[in-house]
Amino acid sequence: MTVELLVNVTPQETRVAVVENGMLQEVFIERARCRGLVGNIYKGIVSRVLPGMQAAFIDIGLDRAAFLHASDITSAEESEKAEQNAEDSITRLLQEGQEILVQVIKDPLGTKGARLTTRITIPSRYLVFMPGAGNVGVSQRIEDEDERQRLREAVLGARGEQGGGYILRTAAEDATSEAVASDLEFLQRLWASIQEGIGKVGPGGVVHEDLPLALRVLRDISDAEVEKLRIDSRETFQRVEKFVAQFTPALKDKLEYYPGERPIFDLYGIDDEIQKALERKVQLKSGGHLVIDQTEAMTTIDVNTGAYVGHRNLEETIFKTNLEAAQAIVRQLRLRNLGGIIIVDFIDMQNEDHKRQVIRALEKHIERDQANCHISEISSLGLVQMTRKRTRESLEHILCETCPTCSGRASIKSAETVCYEIFREILREARQFDVEQLLVLASQEVVDLLLDEESTSLAELEAFIGKPIKFQVEALYSQELFDVVLL
CATH class of the missing domain: 3.30.420.60 (eRF1 domain 2)
Structure with a gap:
């Protein structure tokens, strides 16, 4: 690779x-x-405590207040107590107007504010420093037990009597003890400067900004x-x-x-690849395709054979399409930065061994992904449910905005539907007001349809209301937009 x-x-x-x-x-x-704000440390002010949600809104100087849940404040033991005594746990931990040191763990996404934690973590090349902890952990991606022990001993030796916890990152594999010790010393100096900076910034100010x-x-x-x-x-x-x-x-x-x-x-x-990543349909080399729909609640991915007809039999065709789709899906998740709940609708397979192989292929390809992912087995409905940790906006949300014509519906009313709405509006206006004639302002497509296929209905309407109806094309009007003007 x-x-x-x-x-x-x-x-x-x-x-x-x-x-x-x-x-x-x-x-x-x-x-x-x-x-992006992830990794930034702020001196926040508690603006509102929500006992019912076991959370608080924190003012960190952004347009929207950030969100801090009780589980991101307390230790694991205290979290269990908080669940047992949920009514007053957050009110014991926080009060309105209180100053609190927080770190952003999720950028503001859509209408939601940033997600915060009080468990500060400061990453470097080989280590992640946790000032509030005391343990030394090693990335699960470092599998060799001897290497894990060597790295752990290197950190313990370099840390000495100094406090704080550390996690050895994947990049630390095969790193020398001197390099790890140098990283540890850098993190200690950085944390000391952050502590000095806390007193120098006002409420809602940035104490430390990530690289x-x-x-x-x-x-x-x-x-x-x-x-x-x-x-x-x-x-x-x-x-x-x-x-x-x-x-x-x-x-x-x-x-x-x-x-x-x-x-x-x-x-x-x-x-060109970025442009393709903004499209709903993804072509596969075999002729099949994916259809990706990103919604507020989840992302759905539908796998189709498309033009691929295979060479042997239907089951083999479906299996090969699903195998190719598994690799393409992982690439699209990373490229589009899709997160949260993801539902994949693979083409239905009858062979249990084929199902297992498709899931294994999906798991194998997703090992390359730096984001935390969890994949379930194929459900009784033939769906694969998975989650992918989301810390920043997706590619689509960064580069695009909601369509002003369809307001995010991904469809608009047909010209025929708009014509019938215009007829109803003309009847409504003609009955309420005494006018000599009516002027309809609409898009080119709608006016063309009214004067062509709907001309008979239009003539009948004019005869019924006894008033002439004129039309004017407005180039800036979308297909759904029209106005009926009384003259």
Whole structure:
């Protein structure tokens, strides 16, 4: 597996593309006007306590108050007590007007405010520092038991008498004890500076801001897999160069400044892939396709054979389509950054072994995903239920907005329906007011239909109300919009 990172920087936004074996797998976008908040630490003010929800709204200086649940304040033991005595637990923990140090764990999504926690975590290259804890954990993705023990001992040795808990990240695998100790020392210094900053900022102020996107991706991705990192901004390249020298020296020879006139994303067709990721339908190489619908409650993915007819029999055709779909689905989840509840409707399979193989394929491909995912078995209805942790907006929500014509319904009234609405409105107006004639303002499609296929009905309506009806095309009117003017 060869991984290339492409960083495209403009004054307005930074975009990072993760390309695996020549194919775009993930894209991260951060705009100067609305940078992501995950990882930022704030001095918040409790604005409202909600005992019924066991939560509180915290003012951290954003447009919408952020949300803090009781389970994100207390320890595991206290959470159990809180559930048993739910009525007063949150009121014991928080009071309105109280200052509290919080960290953003989820960006504001849609109409919801940011999600907060009081369990501060500060990541570095190899470690995640937890000031309020005392244990040392190791990423589950590091499977070798000897390596896990070596890393744990390296942290314990470097930590000494200092407090705080640590989690060794996947990137720490095969890292030297000196590199781990250096990371630990950096985190201790950073935490000391954060503590100093708490007294310097006012209520609702930012105490600590996470790294910008280009550096954040470098910190979080495993350098062993990265073959090349190409950046098209000289200023960003110099910043990344300093960061790499300090934290990820293994990437030094893989850094490359791209000065070409042709946009860096055009070299790999990234913009075309992003455009495809905004479409509802995804074509599979075999001729089958996926249909992806993103809603407020969940994302649904429907698998269809489409033009693929196979070579042997129906069951084999369905099996091969589902296997190909499993790989494509994981790529789309990462590329579109779809999170929350996801329902996949694979084509119905009769063979139990085929069902197991499709699920195993889905699990195998999703191992590459950095986000936490959970996949269930195929249900009695033939559906696969899965969840994917969501911390930031999906690609569609970042790049798109609700259609003003259909208001997010993904459909509009037909011209025929609008014609009949106009007829009813004309009757309503003619009965209420004494006018000489009526003028209908509508879109080109509606006016054409009224004067063509509905001309007989229109003549009958004019005879019935005894008034002439005129029409005027309004180019700016959508198909659903019309006005009946009394003259």
